Amino acid sequence: MRKLESIRKCGASVREIDLGPLASKDWARLVADALRCKAKAAAPLAALIYEKTAGNPFFAIQFIYALVEEDLLAFSRDKSAWRWDLDRIAAKGHTDNVVDLMVARLSRLPTETQRALQGLACVGNSADAATLRTVLEHEVIADLWEALRVELIVHSNGSYKFVHDRVHEAAYSLIPEASRAEAHLGIGRRLAARMPVERREEAIFEIVNQLNRGAALITSINEREQLAEFNLIAGKRAQTSTAYASALNYLEIGAALLIDDCWQRRHDLVFSIELARAQCEFVSGAVDQAEKRLSALSGRATTTIEQPTVACLRVDLYMSIDRSDYAVSVGLEALRKVVGIEWSPRPTEEEAFSEYQGIWVLLGDRTIEQLTDSPLMTDPISLATLDLLVRVAVPAFFVSSHLFAVAVCRAVSLSLQHGNSDASCIAYELFAMLAGPHFGNYDAGYRIGRLGCELVERPELQRFQARTYETFGFVIPWTQHVRAGRDLLTRSFEIASRTGDITYSGYACGQITTNFLLAGDPLVEAQKEAEILYGIGAEASQNLYVALNYFSGVRSRANERFLETYHDSFGELAPAVNQACQSCYDGVNIVASLAKNLGRSDAAALARSFRRPVSGRPIGTIVIHLSRSTDHIALTGLQITPR
Template identity: 30%
Template sequence: MHDRVQQAAYALIDESQKLGVHLQIGRNLFEKTSPEQRAERLFEIVDQLNYGTELITEQSQRNEIAKLNLQAGQKALAATAYEAAFKYFNTGLKLLNVESWQREYDLTLVLHSEAAEAAYLSGHFDEMERLVEEVLNRAKTVLDTVKAYDSRIQAWLARGNPKEALKAGLEVLQLLGISLVEAPSQLDVQAGLEETASQFAGREIEDLIDLPEMTEPVPLAVIRILASIVGTAFVVRPALMVLIACKMVNLSITNGNAIWSLLGYAAYGMMLCGVVQDLELGYRFGKLSLNLAKRLNNKRGNCKALLMVNFHIIHWKAHLKETFPALADAYQSGIESGEFEFAGYCAFSLCYCPFFAGQELTELEQQTAIYRKATSQIRRETVSTWLAMLQQTILNLRGQSENPSRLVGCLYNEEEALSQAIACC
C-alpha cells in the first residue's frame, strides 16, 4: 500500500519538476546518512543525484558527484555487475568538463582507467579502445598508463587475439624499462633459467613466502603486466614464457612479494617440471605458490595459482583426477573476480583433463557443452574454440559424425578452422 501511495504521489509531480525532486532526494540522503550507512546506500544516493545532474551548473559540485559515481562504479565492479559499473563510470566522465585533465587529473585518470576495465568486462570493446587511447594520450607518466594497457591486453584476449595481447604487453614493458627477447633462442632460455637459479641459491624455497611486501611502483607495474601476458606467451611463444616466469621470480626475490608473485612461482615451477625436468624443485615452487595464495586470500590470485599448479605441476606426482576439485575451485574464483582469462583456461582444463583421464564420454560431452557455453558468455573465443574441438572429438568417438577420423561436424570443421587455429597459436 505504501509503495502505491508513493507511486501515485510521484505521478502527480510535473515532468519539469521531477529532475529537481530527484536531485533534492539525493542531496538529502547524502547529508542525512552517516558515513557508515552511506556506503551501504551508495547506489540509492548516486542514482537519485544522477537523475538531476543536468540541473547542476557549478563544476565543483559536478566533480563531487563524479567522485560518487566513481565509488559506485568501483563497488559495482567488485560485485561483478560490469554493465552497471560501466554506466556509473561513464556518468562520472560526463560530469567532468573539458579542462578536467588539467584541473582534476587524478579523478579524470582513474575514471577513464576504471571505465576501460568495465568496458572490456562487459564487452564494449570499441568504447574500451577509445578510453584507453584517451589515457595513453593524456597520462603524465608511464605508470599512469599501466591499468589502461592491462585492459587492452585483456580485451585482445577476449576477442581471441593472443598475439596482439602479447604485443601490447611487451610494448608497455618496454616503456617501463623491461626488454624481453620476443623470440628467445635455446641459449636465451638457458641463460634466463641460470640467472634465476642463482637468485635463490643458498635459500630455502619455502622461506620465500616470508619476503617483505613489494612496494616500489615500477616493479609492481612490471609484475602486473608480466602476470597479464604469461598465459598468453604460453599459447603464442612458449620459450618467451620461460623468460617471463624467470623475470617474475627475479623481481619478487629482489623487491619482495606482490599479489602476482604467486603466479611467477607457479609458472617457474611449471618450467622446472616441464623444461628442466627437476620435478622435486618444481613441486616445491608449486607448493610455495599455493601457500602464498592462501596467505594473500585474493580470488584472482587464487584462480591463477590453482590453475597453474594443478594443470602444470601436481600431475607429475599425483593422479590427474586429484586435480579436478582444485581446478573447479579455480574456475569459480575466476568467474567471481572477473579473472576471465584464467577462468577460461580452467574451463579448458576441466574438460581436457577428464578426457585424458578416461571419463565416460556421454557425461564428458555434456560437461564440455556447458563449459563451452560458459566461455562464450565471458567472451573467451579461443578457449571456446578449443572446447568445440574437444566436443566434436567426443561426438566422433561416439559415432555421431560422418567420418570419425576427421573433425568435421556440427560443432567444429577442421578445414574451415585450420587457418584461424594456426593464427591463434
C-alpha cells in the same frame, strides 16, 4: 531469473507454478465469505468486481477498499450486515486501471501523508525511518500512520515499504513531472550531506541514484565533479559485483558530468573513470570500444602506475581475441617505457637458460617452502614490473617459448629479491609450467607451484586467485594423478567466471573437461560436464572467449575429428598439430581423446581435414596444448577463440 537459469544449466529440476487471476466463481465465494452473506446475494457484486479487475487479486482488493472509502460498500449496524448499491457503484464509473484507482485512493489521504508517501516513492519501494527523516527533514511516523492504517504500506524492522509496486507507482505519479528532477536532487543532496563519510560508500547507490536524476539541474563545476566521483565509486562497486551494464551506466554518467579541461585539472578522476569504463566494456563484450578507449588512455597515462595498468589490460584484451602477437608487443613496449627492460620478442635459448639459472643463485640457501615467509613487496616500480611480466608471459607462451621462459624467470627473480605480491602467486605457477617441460625439473616445478597456491589463499594476495588455481591444476598431472588437479580447476572456473577474467575462465573450462578425459571417466559424464561448463562459460564471457571440448564416443557427427597423442610422437606430431590448428570453420567440433599410435600420416590427414571448410566461414582460431611429462605426452587443453 539468472539464478534459476544457472540451476537449470546444472541439470537440476525446476518447476514453475503460474499464478493467474482468480476465476469468476472463486470471486463469488471470496466476496460472499468476506461480507458474511449467501453466495447468491453476493453474486452481482462479485461479478461487477470481476468485470472491473479481470480477477486480479491485488486490483480487486484495492477496488473493494475504494468502495468502502467512498461509502459505496458499508456495514449497517442496524441490520448487522453489509449493504451496497450496484446502481450507484456502476454510475460512479470507476477506472479499469489499477494505478489510476490507487492515485484516487492516495488523493483522499491527508496532505502530510501524501507528501510522506511521495518522499518514500522517490527513495524506492522501501526505506528505513532514518532515511525518511533525512529525505523529509522531520519525523515521519505520524505522517505515515494513515497510510499504514489503510494498508498501503507496511512497517517492519524499522523500515516502511509499499505493499505493491502499483502503490509505489501511484505515489510517485502524485509528484508533478516537472518537479521530479528537483525533488530527486534535493533528496540526493540531503543524503550526501548528512551521511557520515565512513558510511558514504556503503550508501553510495542511494545517493547517486537520487543525484543522477537531478544532474541536469547542477550548474556548479565542483558539485558536478563531486557527483562524477560518486558515480565512479558506484561504478566500481557494481563492477565488483559483476553488474557490468549497471557499472557502465554509472561510469558514463560520471564521464558526461566532466568538462573538457578536466584532463588538466582532475587527471586522476578522468583517468580512473575511463579505465573502469574500458574494463567493463571489455568483460561485457564491447571489445572494439574497450580497445579504442585503452589506446587513447595509453597516450594519457603519465605515471609509472598508470602506464603498466593500461598496458596490462591491453594485454588481457588482445589475449582474449587471440592476438598474442599484439599482446606481446604491448607488454614489451610497456616494460621498455616503465622500467627500461629491452627485450627481443624472440630471445635466444642461452638468454632463457641464463634467466633460469639466475633464480637458483637468488634462492641461495633458502628452500622453496621457506619463500612463504618472505615479506610483502612494497616498492611501486617492482609491483608494476611484476604485473607486466606475468601478463607478458601468457601470450609469450604462444609466440616464443624462450620469451615465455625469460619473462617468467624474471618475475620469479623479482619476487625473490623484493618479496611476495599477489602477482608472485601466478609467477610461481607459470614457473611450475616452465621448470619441468623446458628444464626437466618437475619436482621443483611442483613445489614452487604448491607455494603459489598456498600464498594465494591469503586475503591480501587473492587478485590472481583464478589464474593461480588454473595453472597449478594444469601442472599437477605431471607429477600427481590427473584427478588431483580437478578441484583447483573447478575453483578457478568459478572465480574467473564470477570476476570477469575471460581468458582464464576459458582456460579452466577446457582444462576441466580435458581432465575428465585424461582421468578415464565415463564419456557420458565428460560430455555432461563439458556442456554445463560451456553454457556457463558462454554466458559469463559474453562469447568473447569460450573453451569447448567434445569427446569421442559421445557425438557421432561427420565433422568431428580426433586428436590422439602418445609418448613417443611429440616431435613428429608438433608440426602437423600446428598446421592443423591454424583455423577452424563453422560446424567443426574438435574431439580430443587420449589414445595410442598416432603416426605422421594420420597427423597429416588430421591437418588436411581441419583445412577443409564446412561452410566457408572462418569463426576463429584453435589452440591445442600438449604437455610432456616423464612417461607420456598428454593433451592438456583445447581453446576455441571466436572471431
